Amino acid sequence: MRPIFKAFRQIFIGWFAICSVVISSVISLVISPNLAIAAPVNIAVDFTKQQAIEVKVSLSNTANELKFFPDRLTFESGKRYKLLLSNASAMKHYFTSKDFADAIWTQNVVAGNVEVKGNIRELELRPNTTAAWTFIPIKSGTYELHCSIAGHAEAGMRGNITIQPSA
Numbered sequence: 001m002r003p004i005f006k007a008f009r010q011i012f013i014g015w016f017a018i019c020s021v022v023i024s025s026v027i028s029l030v031i032s033p034n035l036a037i038a039a040p041v042n043i044a045v046d047f048t049k050q051q052a053i054e055v056k057v058s059l060s061n062t063a064n065e066l067k068f069f070p071d072r073l074t075f076e077s078g079k080r081y082k083l084l085l086s087n088a089s090a091m092k093h094y095f096t097s098k099d100f101a102d103a104i105w106t107q108n109v110v111a112g113n114v115e116v117k118g119n120i121r122e123l124e125l126r127p128n129t130t131a132a133w134t135f136i137p138i139k140s141g142t143y144e145l146h147c148s149i150a151g152h153a154e155a156g157m158r159g160n161i162t163i164q165p166s167a
């Protein structure tokens with residue numbers, strides 16, 4: 001074979017290889033376009049950036065009734081909530097629901113000028129205080145809620161919290 005011919009053949013083989021790579025990637029993009037854009041979309045999801053849904057709960061009231069108002073709470077898994085707790089009664093009360101606390105991810109609890117981060121399992125509210133608990137429910141289920149001051153749950157200071165699976 002003449003050297004000039006050999007060189008042409010090499011160029012032709014090179015171009016053929018490049019073209020087949022380009023064509024096959026175009027074909028795979030056409031076949032699975034969603035796959036190609038799935039990765040960047042997932043990276044953009046940040047649950048902590050969601051607008052928090054505010055839910056208010058009173059521990060007892062000015063008449064000192066031993067109840068939670070309301071005593072049934074429902075949340076949806078994967079949404080961000082700000083639970084606004086208040087105690088307008090003359091005695092201290094607890095918001096105790098350990099199984100619920102294990103089924104959520106706590107972003108923070110803000111009380112007075114203090115922000116607490118990490119696992120929160122129970123909150124004590126003294127008379128005329130408030131606290132804001134920001135969290136994202138993780139595990140669906142129904143969890144019991146009570147006040148852990150002696151005699152309060154027995155007198156009616158109990159309730160339940162349901163986490164529904166994400167819609």
Ligand SMILES: [Cu+2]
Pocket residue numbers: 092093094147148149152157
């Ligand atoms: Cu109580």
